[in-house]
Amino acid sequence: MMVKIDSVVALVDLNDEYEGVIEKAASIAGANNANLELVCIEYSSYFEDGHYFDPIQAAELRLQMLEEHRLRLDEIAATLKDEELKVDTFAAWGHPSYKSLNEHIKHPESTLVVKSTKHHNKIARLFLSNEDWDLIRHCASSLLLVKGQPWSKEPVFVTAIDPNHANDKPAALDVKMVACSQVLAGACGGSVHLFHSDSVPPFMGVYSLIMNEEDKSEKLAEFGRRAGIETSHCHWTDSPIENSLPKLLDKLDASAVVMGAISRSGIDRVLIGSTAERLLDLIDRDVLIVKPD
Secondary structure: OOOOOOEEEEEOOOOOOOHHHHHHHHHHHHHOOOEEEEEEEEOOHHHOEOOOEOHHHHHHHHHHHHHHHHHHHHHHHHHHOOOOOOEEEEEEEOOOHHHHHHHHOOOHHHEEEEEEOOOOOHHHHHHOOOHHHHHHHHOOOEEEEEOOOOOOOOOEEEEEOOOOOOOOOOOOHHHHHHHHHHHHHHHHOOEEEEEEEOOOOOEOOEOOOOOOHHHHHHHHHHHHHHOOOOHHHEEEEOOOHHHHHHHHHHHHOOOEEEEEOOOOOHHHHHHOOOHHHHHHOOOOOEEEEEOOO
């Protein structure tokens, strides 16, 4: 599968620390000969019509705020521009932000969205609207959530795939995840490792059958060979992914983990969430979320 990054969108929160996400987005854009766009999507109910101001005043305040944001984004862009990096800026008023972002991005299949993220309280995740979780579920483009740590000179990308295509994951998603990893690794002088956990927790007294470790690990290795990844970079385990994946990331000193995000039924998503959602708070590495075509 051919994957190309033509555009990198840095989602900037001008009210928070943004230097790290812009630096990483600029680095990825430069390495892939892609355009860089600094995007700020603002919203506050305080400036909605009739909330605190009459419609004319509210509209004027929104325009004033957006103009201030555009000027700040242009100032940041001016510090990044060189002969090889093209930088654009965009500021908009919109809620929810992912909807405005999807409407703005013209070619989501070749766009990488980069956003900083912080630790999320599990209760807040379930009961409050959280921009990161909304982006994981609804952003049309691949999404890199930046945890703040710089990548090493030869970054390691660990791609968590499922060669068995369990959990209703689309068959092509694993291939796309690996292709995205290889594009980033190739541009940054890094390497790709594959990971899969075959651990199935018991539920209602039903336990999974004992698995043949050699057969399971060989299936992952075969997938790696087809993708051009050496066997020593394929890591299979029957330990729970919540424990085994963070340990592998530490062992390899990985810069990022690559995961797939899929749609699930509402009750399933609320109770357990996707693999990407369950693990996001457990690891301190960047997370690249890849969506199926």
